[in-house]
Amino acid sequence: MLMMRSFIFLLCVISGYAGASLLRLESSLDLSQWNQGHEANAHQLLQVSIALTIQNADLGVETLLRISDPASPNCGQYLSAEDVAHMFKPKPNAVSDVIKWLGESGIDQSHVKFSYGGDRLSLNLSVQEATLFLETTFYHQTHQETGQEQITCQYYHIPESLVRSIDYILAASPVPTHQQIPRQQVVLNNKVTALAPLPPKCLTQTTLVCLRKLYGIPDDVLPHPNNSFGIFEPSWISWLPDDLDRFFDKMQKNLVGHRPKVDAVNGGYLQRNQTGWMFNQEPNLDFEYAMALTSPQEVINVQVGSYEQVGNLDDMLAAFDKYYCGSINPGDKKYPDFYPPGCNATACDCGSSSPPKVLSISWGWTEAGFTSNHLQRQCLEFLKLGLMGTTVIVSVSDHGTASGRGSFCIDDRTGNATGGRFSPTFPSSCPWVTSVGGTQMPQPTDLRTLAATTNETAFRKELSKQILSSGGGFSNVFLAPPYQVPNVALYKDIEKDHLDEIQDRFNSTGRGYPDVAVRADDYMIVSNGEWKPVSGTSASNPVFASIITLINSERMHAGKGPVGFINPVLYSSPYILNDVVTGANQGCGVDQAFRATRGWDAVTGLGSPDYELMRQLFINLP
Ligand SMILES: *[C@@H]1O[C@H](CO)[C@@H](O)[C@H](O)[C@H]1NC(C)=O
Ligand SMILES: *[C@@H]1O[C@H](CO)[C@@H](O)[C@H](O)[C@H]1NC(C)=O
Ligand SMILES: *[C@@H]1O[C@H](CO)[C@@H](O)[C@H](O)[C@H]1NC(C)=O
Ligand SMILES: *[C@@H]1O[C@H](CO)[C@@H](O)[C@H](O)[C@H]1NC(C)=O
Ligand SMILES: *[C@@H]1O[C@H](CO)[C@@H](O)[C@H](O)[C@H]1NC(C)=O
Ligand SMILES: *[C@@H]1O[C@H](CO)[C@@H](O)[C@H](O)[C@H]1NC(C)=O
Ligand SMILES: *[C@@H]1O[C@H](CO)[C@@H](O)[C@H](O)[C@H]1NC(C)=O
DSSP: OOOOOOOOOOOOOOOOOOOOOOEEEEEESSOOTTTEEEEEOOTOEEEEEEOOOOSSSHHHHHHHHHHHTTOOOOOOTTOOOHHHHHHHBOOOOHHHHHHHHHHHHHGGGGGOOOTTSSEEEEEEEEHHHHHHHHTEEEEEETTTTTEEEEEEEEEEEGGGGGGTEEEEEEEEOBBBBOOOOOSSSOEEOOOOOOOOOOOOOOTTOHHHHHHHHHOOSSSOOOOTTTEEEEEEEEOOOOOHHHHHHHHHHHHHHHTTTTTOOOEEEETTTOOOSSSHHHHHHHHHHHHHHHHHTTTTTTOOOEOOOSTTTTTHHHHHHHHHHHHHGSSSSSBBOOOOTSSOOOHHHSSSSSOOOOOOEEEEOOOOOEEGGOHHHHHHHHHHHHHHHHHTOOOOEEEOOOOGSSSSSSBBBBTTTTSBBBBBBBOOEETTTSHHHHHHHEEOOOOGGGGGHHOOOOEEOOEEEEEEEEEEOOEEEEEEEEOOOOOGGHHOOOHHHTTTHHHHTTTGGSSTTEEEOOSSSEEOSEEEEEEHHHHHHHHSSHHHHHHHHHHHHHHHHHHHHOOOOOOSSHHHHHHHOGGGGGOOOSSSBBBBOOOHHHHHHOOOOOOTTTTOOOOOHHHHHHHHHO
């Protein structure tokens, strides 16, 4: 929906940047799903946002890899938020050069606003002004699927001398932000079973006791006052107190009456007017298992409010990092001036929360739903969290190589498709998070032959008409990070013949995900008053995050810091995980897409956790 605004056109003559040699750049908004309509009216108001090149992106990567390398003398030496912000400031001449360009282009600089970190400038221009300034033409664009409208340009020009100072420029009419759709919602089994008395049948359902047994998770780790564990939940999705108590009463008696500690970001609140599985199931699952597994550790509910229905990771990241405040998409109706209503640079949810030591995110989107610039900047925020010692743990989706239910595969001819190229999921595809895939116990048909084994296989489940399977694959945006290069190369070698058959569907230079996997089938939870089994990698994620939280407590009691970014340790010591070697994911018309193999694979990563082996390794790191 196009937001019409009245605009008083100021009569000022703007000339192009005379004399400079200009460089043509393509729009960094992904316009592949938008149809171009008529040319925009000269008086229409546009929001222009200039993202300055930040310094030291490479140094940031190098630093993160060094402090998370067990063999490095700097292992575990995390940076403060200020040091991190300082590292990524824009180049000093970037600001002055861009200001100079604006001045010489006749733009009134008193209307230019800086973001808190100083790495983005924003200003309002009419279509006429922006056309001259950026030497382009603005058109109405209509989204093919949602019918949303915006005005923007396909390309623009900047002086060649500024190519090292400007990352990108976005100029567009105000439009709502990308709609963010949960892809990882756990799916409800139709049967509702009463919980069997303990010991439960761990081959057909997952309970707390089963998880402790399967992965060797202790129930007596002392919490540490400096430890913290947070779980992201968006908007109107919230847990129900009675459900938690009913679960704890059966599973973890000491927690009856205990609640997560709510960290409300951007107006986040616990929505209780509406109940039902859509509103409660995901957070009930998260907090029932995370609180019980880490009991009596306090668990933080990072509850992010948003005008959008399902919230926004950018809002959470801005609350953790004031230098990230403001949208990186222009025309975000929530932040015409970079701050939400009632917020400014010194107050509200801009840098208002401390990141927890472990952050669990069971929500994600398809990489193709964002521009690569947006993905890069958001991924850099995860890198920053790693630099400060936070472990970010995200789930991979339950739709195999398709990212989401329905038509998320990539087909250049149609834009959206159920076949075509695989559609990687984000933030799993960001190299600076730990991505968690799914496994399951052998299916009942296998039980006769596999009776006594606890070997897991890749998660794959048929529920009503759809097949769920663990997400996994290779990014189209992020290159394989150095820590996984040998492991991924081995996978490609082992699976060469099979991968050759599907090579047109994925980008073999991309970051491979997931990193690890955890059981995803038939978790017994209480939701909306009933015990029910739910399946999905949303369940796997808080379990892995709980394990890292327990290991952090153990390290802190030994006088050490949190484990921080763990991927380099995992890939260099894969023996601390149980290798999963059977099963495959599916999607985009391929039934056996990525198969589980010996070593790392693009469906179960390095494997599932072995608590004791992990503890022994991590407790001995600096
Ligand atoms: C752009 O215009 C909007 C609406 O008129 C206004 O609220 C906002 O402050 C302006 N932003 C800048 C950066 O001048
Ligand atoms: C918690 O961390 C602070 C600051 O790093 C430190 O001074 C304090 O000793 C720690 N507390 C415990 C119990 O170790
Ligand atoms: C939800 O409840 C609050 C007060 O508890 C009320 O103000 C609000 O209007 C309710 N919203 C809906 C959609 O019922
Ligand atoms: C920021 O907001 C707070 C609370 O609304 C207000 O007291 C303060 O004056 C504002 N600061 C600035 C610099 O606008
Ligand atoms: C995307 O899919 C929808 C629903 O199948 C269809 O109506 C639409 O035309 C498709 N868009 C493109 C570009 O193929
Ligand atoms: C289970 O895994 C172990 C270790 O990888 C292997 O030796 C064993 O043969 C597997 N058992 C079955 C039944 O697949
Ligand atoms: C593959 O990935 C690389 C970088 O990771 C990128 O440059 C390239 O465009 C990608 N190709 C496709 C087809 O997505």
